[in-house]
Amino acid sequence: MTASDHTGTGREGGIAALIRRRPLVSFFVLALGLSWVAWTPWILSDNGLGVLDFSFPEVLGTSQLTGMLFGAYLGPLGAAFVVTAVTGGRAGLRVWVGRLLRWRVAPRWYLVALFAVPAxxxxxxxxxxxxxxxxxxxxxxxxxxxxxxxxxxxxxxAEEPGWRDFALPLLQDRFGPLGAAAVLGPLWGLWHVPLFFTEWGSWPNVTVLHVVEFIAFSALFNVVIMWLFNRTGQSLPIVMLFHVSLNNTVSIFWLEMFPTVPADMLQHVLLAGAAVAATVTIVLTRGRLGLPRVVPASERSSTESEKMTV
Known part of the structure; x- marks a missing residue:
């Protein structure tokens, strides 16, 4: 074995050990970093800042599919796969994929996912x-x-297998529901920030207020998504439907149905709605956001004894 072989093995072991020690930090660094690096050519192209003299091909009237999608997959989805594989191996990947395939939930949750946000x-x-x-x-x-x-x-x-499937359960185990919301929501919003320098964010008609409002909206909307994730037994398909129902409704119906509403008012409206929804969710669930309460073993034994006595 050569000296370079020894060096490579040590480096690989070091990175894997670091990921095992800090899985959440590793995930967020990879999720943001990989996406941001992959998006750089699109941001610098004529579809963004115009530093590079070329444009990405348009598909369905936009360059987002060719300029943004690869980086979106590479970030949250790719980071979740790598960190899960390193920390949990095949067993961990089965659990991770299992939530992605958890379609069998009560029909009412499909109604919520499909119609609550559009309404x-x-x-x-x-x-x-x-x-x-x-x-x-x-x-x-x-x-x-x-x-x-x-x-x-x-x-x-691209997004949900990372943010909600991988990160959310670990965050809730460590910080509880509200603590997890305080971490995940803003980071989810922050991940989008470089996109404001492209046609996705209507560049160059972007202000700092637009970015701040979007991050605040992401943090608040995440609270409601967390409730749905917890209440459906961590069903990722339901969460995905709920998330994309918002994107779809806004992109298809908003301009046609509300042409008198100024374009820059949309984010104000969504932020206000998300604030109300998040507040109601926190109050009605008493901060649990649908997460079942784990009864300590001592309390379970006491409760079981009382039932036997009765």
Whole structure:
């Protein structure tokens, strides 16, 4: 074995050991870092800052699929796979993938995932427009389901196996529901920040307020997603549907139905709605966000004794 072989083995062992010691930190560093590096060419291209004199090809009228999607997959999804494989091996990967395939939940949760967010967004739009609501075109209505499926395979699959499937259970075990929300929500929002320098973020019509509001919205919306994740027995398909229902409703229906609402008002409206929803969720669940309470063994024994006595 050569000296270089010894060096490589030591480095690999060191990185693996670091990931095992700090799985959450490793995940967040990889999730943000890998995505940001992969997005750099798109950000610097004519689709963003215009530093590099080329543009990414457009698919379905946007360069997001060619410029952003690879980095989105590489970040949260790729980081979750790597850290899970290192820390949990095949057994850990089975648990991780198991939540992704957890489709068998009560039908009411599909109704919540599919209709709660669209109904809330349309209600917010009606309030913001003063009741000036336009009926959507038949084209928009017919586009909704295919676009939702595309969003599931892009946004949903790229993000949720990382943020909610991998990070959330570990964060809740360590910090509890509200502590996990305080960590995960802002970091989820922060992950998007470089995208504001591209057509995704309507560059160059972007201000610091837009970015801050988006991060705040992400933190608040994450609270409601956490509740749904916990209440459905950690079903990732339900969480993915809930998440992408928001993206889909806004992108397809908002401009058609509420043309009198200024474009820069959308984030204000969504932030206000998320603040109300998060507050109600925290109050009604008493801060548990749907996470079942684990009864200590001593309390379980006491309770069982009382039942036998009764």
């Amino acid at each position: 809330a967004v349309l209600l917010l739009g009606a309030l913001a427009s003063g009741g000036q609501v336009h009926a959507p075109s038949m084209f928009a209505v017919s586009l909704y389901v295919p676009a939702l499926l595309l969003q599931m395979l892009t946004t949903g699959l």
